[in-house]
Amino acid sequence: MADNKLLVKPKKGQVVHEVNETNSELSYVSLKVLELEVNEAYIETLKDKECCIVALTGQITVTESDNKFENIGTRHSVFEKIPTDSVYVSNGRQFGIRADSEAKVVLAYAPSAKQLPTTLISAADNTVEHRGKYANKRMVHNILPDSVTTANSLLVVEVYTEAGNWSSYPPHKHDQDNLPEESLLEETYYHEMNPPQGFVFQRVYTDDRSIDETMTVENGDVVIVPAGYHPVAVPDGYTSYYLNVMAGPTKKWQFHNDKPHEWILTRD
């Protein structure tokens, strides 16, 4: 049994993950992962948090007041490697989700005071980025990047890392509220692997090593990054997927690379 505050294993039931300020060191980011049977419903009333509902796999219908987004979701498995649909819902609103097929749904939350319109973030709205070279290649789907005004403080991205590659690498952090040099963003990682018996390694460490944990992460696990660098290494034979939720006082992803490893970026 892992004795690790930063590694969270899935539970059985509809809500397989629930990470928030009451059970973690996080104060900005909260996360739920739902597994829904066909026709199963989920309802939530948001208080002082905004929420991004990501149709991770399967199809769902999301309702909020007069808004109804039917049969959203584009893939049976995240490893189809195509973007999916999401819905942004503001603080103070109630939303419902109905599963049109067996579905997995991520609910990403961040504190919010100002209400914004409920918005469908369709798969086609995701920008797709290919980053890195050599054994540092990864593909990113930007669901809620810092460049869009759909949300007040939430950032949500999906990252694919092929076998033998590293991502969130060279190690970077964003734990100082010191813009324009660095922003303070907490982060969560929801991980899957293909094939599912795979595992990846993730290290979370700060400059002073007050946090320094290297975790064996399995399919369906969540890793919490309250602060520090957070690189991921993927073994041969397996593809890694993770969904990142980030939030902090300012919606800006301004990271700081771990200087001794920054040379990785300057290779020919």
Ligand SMILES: O=C(O)C[C@@H](O)[C@H](O)C(=O)CO
């Ligand atoms: O490797 C990447 O490019 C993905 C990471 O940047 C990941 O989204 C992250 O660590 C965000 O801070």
